[in-house]
Amino acid sequence: MTPALQLRDVRKTFGKVEVIPGASLSVMPGEFVVFVGPSGCGKSTLLRMIAGLEAPDSGDIMIGGARVNGVSPARRGIAMVFQSYALYPHLTVAGNMGLALKQAGMPRAEREAAIAEAARMLALEPLLDRRPAQLSGGQRQRVAIGRAIVRRPKLFLFDEPLSNLDAALRGQTRIELARLHRELGATMIYVTHDQVEAMTLADRIVVLDRGHIAQIGTPMELYDRPANRFVASFIGAPAMNFLPAAAIPGAPPGAETLGLRPDHLAPDPAEGIPTEVTHVEHLGPETLVHATGAGGLLTARLTGAPEIAPGTALRLAPNRAHLHWFDAAGDRL
Numbered sequence: 202m203t204p205a206l207q208l209r210d211v212r213k214t215f216g217k218v219e220v221i222p223g224a225s226l227s228v229m230p231g232e233f234v235v236f237v238g239p240s241g242c243g244k245s246t247l248l249r250m251i252a253g254l255e256a257p258d259s260g261d262i263m264i265g266g267a268r269v270n271g272v273s274p275a276r277r278g279i280a281m282v283f284q285s286y287a288l289y290p291h292l293t294v295a296g297n298m299g300l301a302l303k304q305a306g307m308p309r310a311e312r313e314a315a316i317a318e319a320a321r322m323l324a325l326e327p328l329l330d331r332r333p334a335q336l337s338g339g340q341r342q343r344v345a346i347g348r349a350i351v352r353r354p355k356l357f358l359f360d361e362p363l364s365n366l367d368a369a370l371r372g373q374t375r376i377e378l379a380r381l382h383r384e385l386g387a388t389m390i391y392v393t394h395d396q397v398e399a400m401t402l403a404d405r406i407v408v409l410d411r412g413h414i415a416q417i418g419t420p421m422e423l424y425d426r427p428a429n430r431f432v433a434s435f436i437g438a439p440a441m442n443f444l445p446a447a448a449i450p451g452a453p454p455g456a457e458t459l460g461l462r463p464d465h466l467a468p469d470p471a472e473g474i475p476t477e478v479t480h481v482e483h484l485g486p487e488t489l490v491h492a493t494g495a496g497g498l499l500t501a502r503l504t505g506a507p508e509i510a511p512g513t514a515l516r517l518a519p520n521r522a523h524l525h526w527f528d529a530a531g532d533r534l
């Protein structure tokens with residue numbers, strides 16, 4: 202099967218700064234792939250090169266098996282959704298969604314049918330006659346997504362589309378995007394710095410670290426078997442704990458650091474690591490306990506609402522089936 206998108210050693214430099222030192226990746230038709238990483242890691246630059254908004258210095262970008270280096274964005278068969286919505290204020294919702302189709306010369310009846318179908322998918326039917334100023338942020342974002350859907354592109358590109366929404370609306374829109382992906386069966390590339398979005402939306406995640414692809418895998422592959430300390434620290438909330446390898450007996454040869462997920466620490470008065478609790482966060486069904494001990498800071502995720510106060514001496518034992526060992530370079534052993 203021909204990949205929907207293929208990058209072959211794509212490189213990009215701005216001035217003397219090498220932003221993408223060489224990225225290679227294949228995305229299969231129908232996949233939802235998320236580029237994730239901290240600010241400045243190169244994920245938006247990579248997306249803009251796929252879209253044709255930036256030209257790579259070298260390497261090949263293939264969409265549907267065809268090389269698109271030098272091809273204009275309008276001819277790549279892609280649709281892009283930005284965090285800024287980019288709606289025309291003087292046009293209605295229907296006008297914004299159908300503008301590209303009108304400019305392409307699509308007959309009015311076909312255009313209206315495409316708008317109606319997208320509006321149904323996005324629950325925008327009651328809003329088609331409104332203008333952007335009359336919409337909430339979440340509604341505007343749905344219009345921007347609808348504008349992409351009506352074009353039936355080969356590839357959907359999303360550049361941090363939920364970052365302007367509040368937390369509750371982000372969660373709701375994530376669910377809508379996942380449903381939309383299932384309904385359309387479309388290939389989607391999604392950029393975010395939010396690892397929760399990456400974990401909940403992606404078929405596969407591409408973790409970027411200073412322009413390098415640190416690891417590619419399913420959300421649970423990255424969570425359970427991070428390739429290095431960077432991925433281990435970035436994927437998972439709360440973040441993975443790191444301790445000197447010597448803190449736990451039985452460290453393998455070459456181990457410099459031990460990684461422990463907060464989920465895999467539990468109180469054990471007999472065999473636990475001695476710690477002192479510094480802060481407690483009660484979240485209802487679970488409690489996050491922050492403590493110092495064994496040469497580092499530890500966070501444990503405990504079920505329920507145990508009565509633990511700051512200053513408490515607490516022994517926390519790791520689940521030995523879930524130890525992550527890293528060498529001095531930060532690579533997984």
